[in-house]
Amino acid sequence: MGAMKLNERSVAHYALSDSPADHTGFLRTWGGAGTPPTPSGAGRRCWFVLKGNLLFAFENREGRAPLSLVVLEGCTVELAEAPVPEEFAFAIRFDAPGVRPHLLAADGPAAQEAWVKALSRASFGYMRLVVRELESQLRDARHSLDLHRRSSWKAIPSRPKAQATDHWSSGLENGHSLSTDCSSVGLVEEAGSRPAGRGLSEWELQSPASLLLGRGQSPVSPETSCFSTLHYWYGQEIMELRRSMAAEGPGEPARLRGTG
Amino acid sequence: MRYNEKELQALSRQPAEMAAELVVKRRLVKLVVNFLFYFRTDEAEPVGALLLEHCRITQEEPSGFSISFLEDPERKYHFECCSEEQCQEWMGALRRASYEFMRRSLIFYRNELQKMTGKDPLEQFGISGEARFQLSGLKA
Numbered sequence: 001m002g003a004m005k006l007n008e009r010s011v012a013h014y015a016l017s018d019s020p021a022d023h024t025g026f027l028r029t030w031g032g033a034g035t036p037p038t039p040s041g042a043g044r045r046c047w048f049v050l051k052g053n054l055l056f057a058f059e060n061r062e063g064r065a066p067l068s069l070v071v072l073e074g075c076t077v078e079l080a081e082a083p084v085p086e087e088f089a090f091a092i093r094f095d096a097p098g099v100r101p102h103l104l105a106a107d108g109p110a111a112q113e114a115w116v117k118a119l120s121r122a123s124f125g126y127m128r129l130v131v132r133e134l135e136s137q138l139r140d141a142r143h144s145l146d147l148h149r150r151s152s153w154k155a156i157p158s159r160p161k162a163q164a165t166d167h168w169s170s171g172l173e174n175g176h177s178l179s180t181d182c183s184s185v186g187l188v189e190e191a192g193s194r195p196a197g198r199g200l201s202e203w204e205l206q207s208p209a210s211l212l213l214g215r216g217q218s219p220v221s222p223e224t225s226c227f228s229t230l231h232y233w234y235g236q237e238i239m240e241l242r243r244s245m246a247a248e249g250p251g252e253p254a255r256l257r258g259t260g
Numbered sequence: 261m262r263y264n265e266k267e268l269q270a271l272s273r274q275p276a277e278m279a280a281e282l283v284v285k286r287r288l289v290k291l292v293v294n295f296l297f298y299f300r301t302d303e304a305e306p307v308g309a310l311l312l313e314h315c316r317i318t319q320e321e322p323s324g325f326s327i328s329f330l331e332d333p334e335r336k337y338h339f340e341c342c343s344e345e346q347c348q349e350w351m352g353a354l355r356r357a358s359y360e361f362m363r364r365s366l367i368f369y370r371n372e373l374q375k376m377t378g379k380d381p382l383e384q385f386g387i388s389g390e391a392r393f394q395l396s397g398l399k400a
Binding site: 003004006007009010011013014019020021052053054065066067069070071073094096097099118121127128130131133135137138142145 | 269274305311381
């Protein structure tokens with residue numbers, strides 16, 4: 001549609017995929033770049049789907065192809081006065097020069113509020129902030145766990161930490177493949193569209209965390225680990241701690257730094 | 261499908277996670293959030309953009325990589341780097357560049373923190389109830 005190319009088929013495919021939608025609902029739209037054209041005044045009622053920083057509009061809930069896409073970066077969302085006295089309207093206002101705001105209207109006050117909230121938090125930057133915050137909290141919690149372990153380590157059998165690390169790194173050496181005993185958590189099988197013989201798992205290869213937090217590596221790193229292995233390992237860690245604490249009898253419980 | 265091209269072009273001018281000249285055709289490639297923009301050298305407006313969701317980054321020997329997408333895995337966008345090191349750096353960055361990757365990271369950290377501390381770390385942000393951050397949301 002524009003002079004700039006975009007991988008539209010992939011984008012449309014992503015819009016229709018089972019990946020979670022952050023918000024959906026009917027909204028009336030008055031046009032603007034990236035939205036469907038409208039008859040003047042009334043606004044056009046479309047089914048909107050928010051996924052990450054992408055706002056798609058469909059003709060209706062059963063729409064097989066998005067009518068439009070608004071990329072929600074470099075914008076602010078605020079309540080607005082619609083051209084016609086329209087209730088529950090809000091606008092997506094862009095920083096880019098010479099661009100008119102996109103006007104949208106919900107069906108009621110609750111929907112309006114929910115949409116404004118959802119769209120305000122849709123940017124990649126916001127998500128990245130939250131992830132980094134949790135990353136550092138996890139690092140701190142992990143550190144506290146480490147300290148407690150060291151202070152009571154005689155009660156805990158030597159952790160198979162080295163083994164676990166080897167397990168992860170060997171799973172990573174051949175680049176993409178996950179270890180065979182890993183369940184790919186959260187991976188959605190897409191009927192029909194996936195390559196023959198392979199599931200979505202090969203496409204969603206990046207499990208988020210490397211447990212090498214203690215070594216100062218970012219968990220959000222190219223070295224990925226098997227999700228279920230990490231889950232299991234942490235679970236074991238905590239069970240051991242509890243056992244050792246129980247064995248030592250009543251006393252100060254382990255104090256992990258709170259998240260507050 | 262219409263899209264807000266002007267805004268996307270404006271986005272291409274934002275600070276990049278990474279930028280370099282890659283590709284056989286000698287394009288300037290710029291990674292901004294979950295988009296990979298590519299420019300002809302010396303041009304201000306991008307030739308095109310790739311949304312990096314549901315994509316696969318594959319190493320192509322010796323020092324290149326390709327990007328392909330879920331719905332058409334045979335179709336590859338090839339990139340040639342100056343060195344193996346640059347190649348690895350880019351591959352890593354591109355794999356982390358999707359919103360879906362961040363979503364999974366967030367859910368994972370949230371779950372781990374909840375197990376370790378007994379508290380939901382998202383409460384402080386007032387977003388603990390949102391559907392997109394639920395562990396159950398990961399399953400089919």
